[in-house]
Amino acid sequence: DIVMTQTPLSLSVTPGQPASISCKSSQSLLHSDGTTYLYWYLQKPGQPPQLLIHEVSNRFSGVPDRFSGSGSGTDFTLKISRVEAGDVGVYYCMQTLLPAFGGGTKVEIK
């Protein structure tokens, strides 16, 4: 199994300030086809998760450019350049080599 570890567990952010979430995998997520299958999701209360970032750094359709993903191998980061009130929820990283999610990072507004 591939274990995904997210930090921090929770984050309290002032609107307009940046936020960063780390995700580390227990083994490299680089597939033999050259693609790294690492995704970032946001789950807002009472809703299914919504895709933010696919394959490390590609924003999904409609996702604002305040959200960016980076990383390689086993270390990945999601950054929000300026947090807004609508960004609250739980953020999950996910890999699909042997599909699994990280434990989640709860983001709230100060």
Next chain:
Amino acid sequence: EVQLLESGGGLVQPGGSLRLSCTASGFTFSTYVMGWVRQAPGKGLEWVSAISGSGGTTYYADSVKGRFTISRDNSKNTLNLQMNNLRAEDTALYYCATYVGYWGQGTLVTVSS
């Protein structure tokens, strides 16, 4: 518009069985890996099972291996999850999902006597 509609959830006794189904529309179903993700009340997300577009390759979480069986019918755009020998810890909201951003609203499975 992409839609994934789950059905089949409900209340079942420990040791019982349920069959979940997911009907897809709005995308080329047969070309997507499909799967089931569950979320226990107040907990995080867990990939339960996944199946390749052709149905030839499957994945199961250790927690359900030997008890759950995933299948798909590309002619009907449907995904199924046969769940046997259910346990209390299988209680969760079960989502039908693709790897790339399409999710249903979920169907609730409650295992309790």
